[in-house]
Amino acid sequence: MMPTQHASDQTSLRGLFALPDDMLYLDSAAHGPPLKTVRAAATAALQQSTTSWFGGARWRDDVERVRALASQLFDHDADAIAMIPSAAYGLSIAARNIPLQAQQSVLVLEGQFPSNLLPWRQRCAEVGANLVFARRNDDQDWTAAVLDALDAHPGINVLALPQAHWRDGSLLDLARISDRARARGASLVLDLSQSLGAMPVDLEAWRPDFVVAVGYKWLLGGYGLAWLWAASQWRDHGQPLEQGWMAHDRDALWQVGSNGDVMPLAGARRYDAGGVCDALRLSMAETALKQVLDWGIADIAVQLQRRTAALDHALQMHGLGSLRTHNHAHHICGVQLPPQRTDAVARALSDAGIITTIRNDCVRIAPHLHAGIDEMSRPIEIIAKAL
Template identity: 40%
Template structure:
């Protein structure tokens, strides 16, 4: 495990925060960057546009290096749903085809595809695993020549149940389907193998495992879409000759090379950019592999401690390395949730369970406290 002091995070001593899948714990250095950005934005007379644009590109490059991809593949977006809308604008869906969705997925990953299917005369299919079946097998069972788009995730947002995206990507290419991935629940916490998966688009919020600001996330675009993709707005930041405002009214300037054509207007925010920069620099120091190993040690400790207490039935089987959920009986959910709240344990109720999502501030003693409170509340 990485030896990360809890003091790096802005967390009270009496709070056991286990909801990194909802909002990442805030680093003090990210808070400091926010304050500095706010103070700087109050002095517009001292603002240097060229230095600011260089700083934005530096963040793009740092993010690419940290996540294991190329800077030209990344675009700034305000939310995962914005990125999904870019994917929907560019991917071809024809009448009679189907779009595969994972049952119970987050609404932002569903509604844009429902609207897309309706407009094209296609239809959405909610993929639900059969008893004992994993998500990967369920998705593979539905992918065929009629599939236009597969909307998938590295792990289900409610309980960390994993999806083998490399296998899904292979099946998508064999059948001529596009693959769109919302990696908000893994990017920054688990390695993402862009080269093996070969998705069309990957989107991610920036305020979860990337530890940045709400309102600034990322879109990854495959090489084809970096060359021919159409954004959903026409911000000046996404065009060449960004410092020339009096161009030809008949012919817009060309898009910037790569995925920068998809950059959203307003994401070059004087507060959120420095926050993301501070968070990404810290992730780069830790390295995503190191974060993943440390979080896996914590979730393994949770599973082992539950088993030692005779609570193995509550464990989500084969969950992802970085988070899981407690599968509680319906008649005990409220009581356990109240007990956790009384003990200062913060987690999220998702579906029929309580999601447990630690981060590097979490200690094994926090996990031990959670299991002790759980045991007494059942």
């Protein structure tokens, strides 16, 4: 690890990231900016795993060490954590296990990321349940839209939601939503891929059944190792998607033969996927998690908020305040473009070496700690000129 640097230490933080000097990377919602330490860990792990095998006993320790680190993002209970390859994998576990009957409904947001939509669509089709989409009016935020949908559809039994919408960072008040959902006995499943690592988690207030997040965005790790947190009622029972040997008591497996009873590993480990705990993914995740936890999520959130506040200010200064996402998260800000200007804005940003994602005519700007607060006016100047 590099020496500890405070999340507010702007000048030196940039040096921790492996990004070209002539690029302004504002696309952390697509992929977190690469930490030099994570890149070095990946290189070392690749070298090690292609030149030697370091033995099963140590590998188990490595897996459990990284699991324990990930648990610090939630409730510090490693038994709650499963290691999975993708958000869709974890959400498919939730969709398979949560009780759902014909005529009941699952609530999602309009335009929700497909990983938290397709597993529910399939489950609804299997049991004859319905998908309900929360839709926002112009003067509404997502929380109001979700609460309205709950009122309008008494059959909603599962809410499958994010904390911040992936396209523009618009926020949901999960505590309020959870209170209403729980009062009517509905389950809550959260995809925090666009917030875990950048916004604090409040499990006590949200009381979710399952929480899922990828490791490669705001957790600054690599592809292919994501996290599933399971509430206590889902740790002692629940069907995994696959019957993998790594998720079972391996000592017993080798001894009992093909007909013996072999127990799943303790807690949410029963959902562990095969093949995700290779040295490369483990070492990238371990290095990245240590850095994120060392900075502290509350501090990261405060520092990212300074950046998006600077974006909001620049939009106001250019008379574009009405284009920005209302009630956006501290780490993601959207700028809604007139459709006929989208291509021109995309070209102008790209020509200037500014990396963002544009979806549905919305420029998504998602800085991380490498980006200086004073740089936040640049994308807005370019957008303003290209409009």
